[in-house]
Structures are given as C-alpha cells and as structure tokens.
Amino acid sequence: MSAPLPTRVRFVESVRPRFGPERGFLFDQRSGRVFSLNGTGAFAAARFHDQQPVADVLAAMVEAFEVDEAVARRALIAFVGQLRREGVAEVVDG
Numbered sequence: 001m002s003a004p005l006p007t008r009v010r011f012v013e014s015v016r017p018r019f020g021p022e023r024g025f026l027f028d029q030r031s032g033r034v035f036s037l038n039g040t041g042a043f044a045a046a047r048f049h050d051q052q053p054v055a056d057v058l059a060a061m062v063e064a065f066e067v068d069e070a071v072a073r074r075a076l077i078a079f080v081g082q083l084r085r086e087g088v089a090e091v092v093d094g
Contacts, residue, residue, distance in 0.1 A: 003077050006091040012089065022042070023042050026045065044076060054080070
C-alpha cells in the first residue's frame with residue numbers, strides 16, 4: 001500500500017523559488033541555502049508554488065513525463081518528504 005498524498009504543499013515564507021523550463025532553484029533567505037532542482041523537481045515545485053493540489057500535480061506529472069502513476073506517486077512523496085526535511089516546505093491538509 002502506498003503512502004497517502006498530502007492535500008497541498010506550500011513553501012515556507014522565507015523561500016524564494018525560481019523556475020526555468022529545465023530546472024529550478026529554491027533560495028531559503030533564513031538559512032542562506034540554495035536548493036537546485038532538476039526538471040522534474042522544478043515541474044512539481046512550480047505547481048506547488050501555484051497552490052495546485054498535490055493530486056493535480058501527480059496527474060500532470062504522469063501526463064507530462066509519460067510515467068506510470070505508481071512510479072510518479074512514489075517520486076512525488078519522496079520529493080515532498082525531502083522538501084519538508086530541509087525545512088523549505090510544509091504540508092497543508094484539509
């Protein structure tokens with residue numbers, strides 16, 4: 001059984017994102033750290049920044065990258081977990 005998807009993900013107030021067509025960056029003004037995102041990470045993070053529900057981000061990933069939903073789900077859950085561990089994003093349910 002796979003882990004449930006959170007409803008939404010949002011970046012903490014100190015994070016300033018920048019997204020390009022093939023990569024992105026998250027700058028945490030509080031810590032001074034910069035996080036480099038690959039194309040897939042930038043794709044998902046840009047949608048989180050636009051406040052899209054995580055389920056919609058998952059569907060967009062499946063379509064854009066022509067990947068199996070289970071594979072995309074695992075990758076997205078891992079990515080959200082990493083963002084949370086680094087303190088740059090939080091899960092918003094409800």
